[in-house]
Amino acid sequence: MTFSIVARCARTGQFGMAISSSSPAVAARCAHVRAGVGAVASQNITDPALGPLVLDRLEAGLSAADALKAVTEGRAHIDYRQILVVDGTGATAIHSGRQVLGLWGEAKATDCAAGGNLLAAELVPMAMVEAFATSKGHLGERLMLALEAGLAAGGEAGPVHSAGLKVADRLSWPLIDLRIDWADDPIRMLRTAWDIYAPQMAAYVQRAEDPTQAPSYGVPGDE
Numbered sequence: 345m346t347f348s349i350v351a352r353c354a355r356t357g358q359f360g361m362a363i364s365s366s367s368p369a370v371a372a373r374c375a376h377v378r379a380g381v382g383a384v385a386s387q388n389i390t391d392p393a394l395g396p397l398v399l400d401r402l403e404a405g406l407s408a409a410d411a412l413k414a415v416t417e418g419r420a421h422i423d424y425r426q427i428l429v430v431d432g433t434g435a436t437a438i439h440s441g442r443q444v445l446g447l448w449g450e451a452k453a454t455d456c457a458a459g460g461n462l463l464a465a466e467l468v469p470m471a472m473v474e475a476f477a478t479s480k481g482h483l484g485e486r487l488m489l490a491l492e493a494g495l496a497a498g499g500e501a502g503p504v505h506s507a508g509l510k511v512a513d514r515l516s517w518p519l520i521d522l523r524i525d526w527a528d529d530p531i532r533m534l535r536t537a538w539d540i541y542a543p544q545m546a547a548y549v550q551r552a553e554d555p556t557q558a559p560s561y562g563v564p565g566d567e
Contacts, residue, residue, distance in 0.1 A: 345365050345366050345367050345370075345387075345388070345445065345461060345462050345500065346363060346364070346365040346367070346370060346374065346387040346388065346426075346460055346461060346462075346500070347363070347364060347365075347458070347459070347460030347461075347463060347468050347469065347472070347491075347494045347499060347500060348361060348362065348363035348364070348374065348375075348385045348387060348428065348458065348459065348460065349361060349362055349363075349385075349428075349456060349457070349458040349469075349472045349473070349476060349487060349490045349491065349494070350382075350383040350384065350385050350428045350429065350430045350436075350456065350457055350458075351383065351430060351455055351456040351457075351476055351483065351486070351487060351490075352382070352383070352430050352431075352432070352434050352455045352456070353455075353482075353483040353486075354434060354455055356483065356513070357380070357432075357514075358483045358511055358512065358513050358519070359377045359378070359379070359381070359382055359383040359430065359483075359511070359512050360377055360383055360483050360484065360487050360509070360510055360511035360512065360520065361375050361376075361377060361383045361384075361385055361428075361487065361509075361510055362487035362488060362490060362491040362507070362508070362509050362510075363375055363385060363387070363491075363507065363508050364491060364494070364495070364499070364500070364504045364506065364507040364508075364530060364531055364534075365387075365500065365504055365505070365506055365507075366462075366500055366502050366503060366504050366505055366506075367505070367506060368505060368506050368525055368526045369506055369523070369525040369526070370387075370506045370507070370508060371506070371507070371508020371509075371510060371523045371525075372508075372523065372525070373386075373390045373392045374386055374387045374390055374392070374395070374508075375395075375508050375510040376395030376396060376398075376399055377510050377511065377512040377518060378399045378402075378403065378512055379512040379513060379514055379515060379516065380432065380512075380514070381399055381402050381403045381431075381432065381512075382398075382399060382402040382408070382411075382429065382430055382431045382432060383429075383430050383510075383512070384398045384399055384427065384428065384429050385426075385427065385428040385459070386398075386425065386426075386427050387425075387426050387427075387428075387459070387461070388424060388425055388426040388440075388441070388444050388445060388448075388461045389421075389424040389425065389443070389445070390425075391421070391425060394415060394425060394427060395427075397415045398411050398412060398415050398427065398429055401414050401415060402429075402431050402432070407431055407433070407435055407437075408429040408430060408431040408435045408436055408437040409435065409437040411429060411431070411437075412427060412429050412437040412438075412439055415427075416439050422439070422441055423441035423442045423443040424441055424443045424444070425439065425441050425444075426438075426439065426440045426441065426444050426448070426450075426459055426460075426461055427439040428450075428452075428457045428458070428459050429457065430455065430456065430457055434454045434455040435454075436452040436453070436454075436455075436456065436457035437452075437457070438450045438452060438457055438459055440459060440461075444461045445461045445462050446461055446462035446463065446501060447461075447462065447463045447464075447465075447466055447501070448460060448461040448462070448463060448466075449463055449466040449467065449468060449469045449470070450469050451469040451470040451472070451473040452473065453473050453476075453477055455476075455477075456473055456476045456477065456490075457473070458470070458472035458473050458476075458490070458494070460494070460500070462500055462501050462502070463498065463499070463500060463501060464498030464499055464500060464501045465497055465498035467497060467498075468494045468497045468498055468499060469494070471493045471494055471496070471497035472490040472491070472493055472494040472497075473490070474493070475489050475490045475492075475493035475494075476489070476490040482542065483511055484509060484511050484520050484538060484542060485538075485542070487509055487511070488509060488534070488535060488538055491507065491509075491531055491534070492531060492535070495531050503528070504530055504531065505526050505527060505528070505530055506523070506524055506525050506526060506527070506530050507523070507524045507530035507531050507533070507534040508521075508522065508523045508524070508534070509521075509522045509523075509534055509537075509538060510522075513549075515549070515552070517552075519545060519549070520538075520541065520545065522534060522537045522538060522541060524537070547559050
């Protein structure tokens with residue numbers, strides 16, 4: 345029901361992920377990022393608790409592979425889960441259980457890992473990894489390009505209805521947290537939201553850290 349990518353920007357140290365699904369509000373359940381720690385996708389028949397558990401292990405100093413093993417080993421119903429992890433060194437790990445739905449696939453490289461289930465084509469995750477690896481610019485843009493590449497490679501077997509983009513930088517709250525929770529063309533709508541939000545990102549951080557130096561809102565009544 346899902347295809348996604350988790351990634352680290354080696355230049356900035358940011359962590360992020362992009363995801364889309366036929367289910368509603370997929371990013372609300374499956375997208376997990378933590379500044380200075382890593383990114384985790386917990387998908388398929390989703391247990392949203394798994395993402396924070398893996399991030400806790402990463403924050404304690406475990407590698408992506410060891411953190412994933414610590415959370416999955418001996419856990420009930422883990423065969424129904426698909427989990428993607430990237431850590432602070434750019435190392436990645438993936439768990440795809442024996443009960444993952446439909447045609448599924450996974451791919452990983454330094455700084456990124458992609459996976460999906462109920463896919464239209466097994467090579468969708470590889471297309472996402474290749475798009476990320478060959479792109480430049482802000483992590484948010486690279487993740488969007490990877491998500492769009494996954495859709496172009498076939499995406500999910502049926503139509504997708506939700507999508508999300510989430511990035512952690514240096515603060516406790518996400519630098520980017522954009523979601524399309526139900527639509528006929530959510531990836532296109534997410535692209536529009538990202539293109540609007542990207543030029544304003546720095547201003548929202550400035551408003552949080554020092555509103556006395558922040559730019560105006562540029563809306564009626566703001567003088």
